Amino acid sequence: MALNRQDVLTQAVATLDRYGFADLSMRRLAASLGVQPGALYWHFANKQTLLLAVAEVILEPVLRSDASAADRSDPAGEGPAPSGQSTGEDPAATWRAAVGGWAQTLRSALLAHRDGAEVVASVLALRPRSLDPACPCVAALRAAGMGETEARAAAAALVHYTVGHAVDAQTHAQAVALGVREVHRDGATDDEAAAAQRFGFGLEVFLDGLARRLP
Amino acid sequence: MALNRQDVLTQAVATLDRYGFADLSMRRLAASLGVQPGALYWHFANKQTLLLAVAEVILEPVLRSDASAADRSDPAGEGPAPSGQSTGEDPAATWRAAVGGWAQTLRSALLAHRDGAEVVASVLALRPRSLDPACPCVAALRAAGMGETEARAAAAALVHYTVGHAVDAQTHAQAVALGVREVHRDGATDDEAAAAQRFGFGLEVFLDGLARRLP
DNA sequence: ACCTGAACACCGTTCAAGT
DNA sequence: ACCTGAACACCGTTCAAGT
Numbered sequence: 001m002a003l004n005r006q007d008v009l010t011q012a013v014a015t016l017d018r019y020g021f022a023d024l025s026m027r028r029l030a031a032s033l034g035v036q037p038g039a040l041y042w043h044f045a046n047k048q049t050l051l052l053a054v055a056e057v058i059l060e061p062v063l064r065s066d067a068s069a070a071d072r073s074d075p076a077g078e079g080p081a082p083s084g085q086s087t088g089e090d091p092a093a094t095w096r097a098a099v100g101g102w103a104q105t106l107r108s109a110l111l112a113h114r115d116g117a118e119v120v121a122s123v124l125a126l127r128p129r130s131l132d133p134a135c136p137c138v139a140a141l142r143a144a145g146m147g148e149t150e151a152r153a154a155a156a157a158l159v160h161y162t163v164g165h166a167v168d169a170q171t172h173a174q175a176v177a178l179g180v181r182e183v184h185r186d187g188a189t190d191d192e193a194a195a196a197q198r199f200g201f202g203l204e205v206f207l208d209g210l211a212r213r214l215p
Numbered sequence: 216m217a218l219n220r221q222d223v224l225t226q227a228v229a230t231l232d233r234y235g236f237a238d239l240s241m242r243r244l245a246a247s248l249g250v251q252p253g254a255l256y257w258h259f260a261n262k263q264t265l266l267l268a269v270a271e272v273i274l275e276p277v278l279r280s281d282a283s284a285a286d287r288s289d290p291a292g293e294g295p296a297p298s299g300q301s302t303g304e305d306p307a308a309t310w311r312a313a314v315g316g317w318a319q320t321l322r323s324a325l326l327a328h329r330d331g332a333e334v335v336a337s338v339l340a341l342r343p344r345s346l347d348p349a350c351p352c353v354a355a356l357r358a359a360g361m362g363e364t365e366a367r368a369a370a371a372a373l374v375h376y377t378v379g380h381a382v383d384a385q386t387h388a389q390a391v392a393l394g395v396r397e398v399h400r401d402g403a404t405d406d407e408a409a410a411a412q413r414f415g416f417g418l419e420v421f422l423d424g425l426a427r428r429l430p
Numbered sequence: 431a432c433c434t435g436a437a438c439a440c441c442g443t444t445c446a447a448g449t
Numbered sequence: 450a451c452c453t454g455a456a457c458a459c460c461g462t463t464c465a466a467g468t
Contacts, residue, residue, distance in 0.1 A: 002432060026461060038463075039433050047461065121379075125386030150416065157417030160379030161372060164336075168375065171340030201365065202372030206417075209424035217451060241442060253444075254452050262442065 005043045021115035055123035058116045061109045062133045095144035110166040117166030220258045236330035270338035273331045276324045277348045310359035317352050325381040332381030
């Protein structure tokens with residue numbers, strides 16, 4: 001009957017999905033496990049360590065994907081990209097599909113859990129060795145001929161863009177759900193489709209910029 | 216001798232700069248003003264409202280700048296941008312300098328206060344009407360001939376990128392200052408110069424992508 | 431090995447009552 | 450108009466002591 005690390009982690013993810021990041025407290029989590037708050041500290045050193053494990057669960061789809069495989073047919077969401085200069089070349093299409101697919105996979109993973117982006121952002125800021133979602137992107141760019149420094153900078157930029165976009169969307173959704181005033185800067189209905197559209201646009205712009213720095 | 220709204224705001228910014236976002240609590244702020252915690256709620260409805268005012272102070276350099284003026288001579292930090300196709304044209308150079316300068320101004324404003332990026336990110340997620348740092352960028356892109364929807368998407372992407380970069384840098388700095396283990400994923404010394412370099416690279420890549428969508 | 435009980439040092443927010 | 454005093458309902462974390 002004794003709790004183990006996995007039980008705590010599973011319940012933490014479930015609590016996150018049901019109540020959100022703000023209500024994912026050690027005390028509430030302990031209560032939902034039928035245990036005293038102090039009991040959790042036998043399984044996890046502190047809340048940060050628990051959140052790291054939660055972030056690993058969220059990012060699992062990104063971490064297990066390798067760079068060579070593009071697991072999405074239409075990464076942009078707004079039709080095929082206007083690649084322009086080279087229409088029949090294979091290597092250019094390869095890195096573009098890999099990087100675009102990786103970014104879309106990252107975005108999907110973040111949006112798959114309530115406040116997933118905010119949890120990941122708070123964890124990534126501590127730069128844990130075990131959690132580097134940029135790796136597949138860096139690998140794809142290096143395989144396409146980009147230098148190490150530039151590839152890392154480009155991957156970091158895409159991580160920041162993707163996480164930033166997802167954090168913003170989820171926090172806004174949460175604010176609307178809580179009935180906060182002062183939202184809806186413009187009159188536009190900000191649905192998921194529009195957000196995906198905007199994300200795809202920014203992604204394509206960045207990929208176009210990268211294309212100019214690759215053979 | 217009575218406190219006013221401005222006194223509370225000024226002290227809040229000072230507390231942020233001295234102790235960081237995590238230690239900017241209503242109780243600590245009240246204590247530093249020689250007052251009971253409840254007194255603050257006469258001047259600000261709640262902590263969110265106070266943070267909104269703090270974010271306005273932080274973003275002041277961005278909000279008061281207009282789009283037509285590029286207040287930086289070298290927006291990239293890595294020399295003149297390889298604009299490529301058009302060397303002598305004026306309109307292309309104009310929007311590029313305006314957008315690049317705006318992004319650098321935004322980044323500088325965020326880094327000018329301890330945890331400034333995190334404060335701004337938490338406030339921007341609520342989409343307050345009074346605080347839209349993207350406006351100058353949207354205006355510059357529209358003036359260059361870009362459509363409303365695309366201009367807003369591009370500006371949002373740059374805000375997410377810039378804020379994400381700054382949040383990451385500041386949180387990492389804070390983590391290092393607090394002596395957290397598990398940091399420094401790679402052996403590289405991550406100083407301010409290197410961070411500025413990486414930010415400039417990603418910015419230039421995005422601007423190159425935008426150049427393809429403008430006349 | 432795993433958990434309880436109880437404490438420590440905090441939070442944001444409200445609100446009658448004072449001046 | 451502006452603030453106090455005191456409470457309410459929370460936090461993360463520690464640690465002796467129990468089983």
